[in-house]
Amino acid sequence: MKVRWACLVVLLVANVHVAFGQRASFGFIGGTNLTRDFPISRSIFLDPSYPQGLTTFDLFSDTRSFLAGLSVEIYFGKGLSLEGNALHRTLQLRRRFILPEGVTRDDGQVSVSTWEWPILLKYRMPAFRAVRPFVEAGPSFRTRHNPVPSEPSQIGGTAGAGAEISAGRFRVSPAVRYTRWRYDGDFPRIATKRDQIEFVTGISYATSLASWRVGGRKLRFGLVGGAPLTSGLEQAPPPERMEESQGYLGGLAAEVELNRHWSVEVNGLYRPFRANRISFDPRFGESRFEFTVLTWQFPVLGKYRFRPESTIRPVLEAGPAFRLSGNLNGYNPSHYGFTSGGGVETDYKAVRFGPMLRYTRWAADSRVWSMNAGTARNQVELLVSLTF
Numbered sequence: 001m002k003v004r005w006a007c008l009v010v011l012l013v014a015n016v017h018v019a020f021g022q023r024a025s026f027g028f029i030g031g032t033n034l035t036r037d038f039p040i041s042r043s044i045f046l047d048p049s050y051p052q053g054l055t056t057f058d059l060f061s062d063t064r065s066f067l068a069g070l071s072v073e074i075y076f077g078k079g080l081s082l083e084g085n086a087l088h089r090t091l092q093l094r095r096r097f098i099l100p101e102g103v104t105r106d107d108g109q110v111s112v113s114t115w116e117w118p119i120l121l122k123y124r125m126p127a128f129r130a131v132r133p134f135v136e137a138g139p140s141f142r143t144r145h146n147p148v149p150s151e152p153s154q155i156g157g158t159a160g161a162g163a164e165i166s167a168g169r170f171r172v173s174p175a176v177r178y179t180r181w182r183y184d185g186d187f188p189r190i191a192t193k194r195d196q197i198e199f200v201t202g203i204s205y206a207t208s209l210a211s212w213r214v215g216g217r218k219l220r221f222g223l224v225g226g227a228p229l230t231s232g233l234e235q236a237p238p239p240e241r242m243e244e245s246q247g248y249l250g251g252l253a254a255e256v257e258l259n260r261h262w263s264v265e266v267n268g269l270y271r272p273f274r275a276n277r278i279s280f281d282p283r284f285g286e287s288r289f290e291f292t293v294l295t296w297q298f299p300v301l302g303k304y305r306f307r308p309e310s311t312i313r314p315v316l317e318a319g320p321a322f323r324l325s326g327n328l329n330g331y332n333p334s335h336y337g338f339t340s341g342g343g344v345e346t347d348y349k350a351v352r353f354g355p356m357l358r359y360t361r362w363a364a365d366s367r368v369w370s371m372n373a374g375t376a377r378n379q380v381e382l383l384v385s386l387t388f
Contacts, residue, residue, distance in 0.1 A: 053100025
C-alpha cells in the first residue's frame with residue numbers, strides 16, 4: 001500500500017498547472033548517517049557471577065554506516081522537480097557489559113538491512129553562477145530485510161537542503177536530510193531512533209525524455225507498484241494456523257515500444273510475505289511467531305495495445321516471470337512462473353499512466369528442505385505504472 005501512496009504523490013505533482021518539462025536526470029546517491037541508528041538502552045542488574053557489585057548492560061549504536069543507491073529526477077520547470085531515491089542502509093545495534101570493577105566486555109553486534117525510498121519535491125533557487133541552492137521535502141518509505149531484533153517502521157517524512165553544482169549535463173548535489181520515522185513500537189522488538197539526519201551527495205546526468213531510445217525505438221522508464229489481491233503463503237498445516245498481513249509490491253519498470261501496437265515491458269518488483277504462525281498449547285496458551293519471506297519478481301511481458309490512437313487504450317500483456325527470494329524462514333519459493341494481465345493506459349504529456357490487473361501462476365515450490373506449507377501458486381495483483 002505504501003508504494004500506491006508513492007504513485008499518488010507522483011500523479012498529484014504531475015498534474016500541477018505548470019509546463020511539464022521534458023528533462024530528467026539519472027545517477028547515484030550516497031552518504032552517511034549523522035545520528036545514531038538506535039537510542040541508548042541501559043539496564044542494571046546483579047549478576048551472580050560478579051557479586052561484588054552491579055553489572056550494566058547496554059544496547060547502543062555509535063558507528064557511521066554507508067548508504068548508497070540510485071536516483072531519478074524529473075524536472076517540471078520554474079525551479080521545481082520531483083526526485084526519487086532507492087537507498088540501501090544497514091542499521092547497527094551493538095551490545096556490551098560493564099562489569100562492577102569498570103571493565104567493559106563487548107558482546108557483539110547485529111545488523112538490520114533496510115532500503116529507504118524518499119520521494120521528494122525539490123525547489124531550486126535562482127542560480128549563483130553554476131551553483132543553485134535547493135530545498136526538498138516529501139514522504140519516505142522503508143523496507144526491511146532481516147528486521148530481528150528490531151522492526152523498523154515503514155513510513156516517515158523527509159526534509160532537506162543543499163546545493164546543486166552543474167558542469168555541462170552532470171550534476172553534483174550535496175545535501176543534509178532530516179527524516180522523522182513513524183514510531184516502531186518497543187515490544188517485543190527494539191525500536192530504532194525516530195529522528196535521523198543523513199548527509200548525502202548525488203551525482204547525476206541530465207537528459208531529455210524524448211531522447212531515450214534503443215535501436216531507434218522509444219525506451220521508457222518509471223515506477224510500478226500496487227497491492228496483492230490474494231495471499232502469498234499457503235495455510236500452515238493443522239494444528240497451526242497462519243495470519244498473513246496485507247502486503248504491497250513495488251519497483252521499477254522499463255518498456256521498449258516496438259511499434260504502435262506492440263511493446264516489451266520488464267519489471268523488477270519487491271514483494272515481502274509477512275505473516276504470523278499461530279499455535280496453541282493447553283499449558284501456555286496461544287503463541288505467535290512473526291516472520292517475513294522476501295521475494296523479488298521479474299516479469300518479462302509482451303504488451304498489445306488496442307486503438308493506439310485513442311486517449312485511453314485497452315492493453316493485454318503476457319510472458320514469463322522469474323523470482324528470487326531471501327530471508328526464507330523455512331520456505332523455498334519457486335523461481336519461475338507465467339504472468340498475464342489486462343488494463344488500460346493513458347498519456348499526460350510525457351507521462352504514461354497504466355492501471356493493470358495481473359495473474360501469475362508459479363511453479364510448485366521445492367519442499368526438500370522445508371516442513372512448512374509453500375507459497376501460493378496462484379497470485380493476483382493490482383498494479384499501477386507511471387513511466388516517462
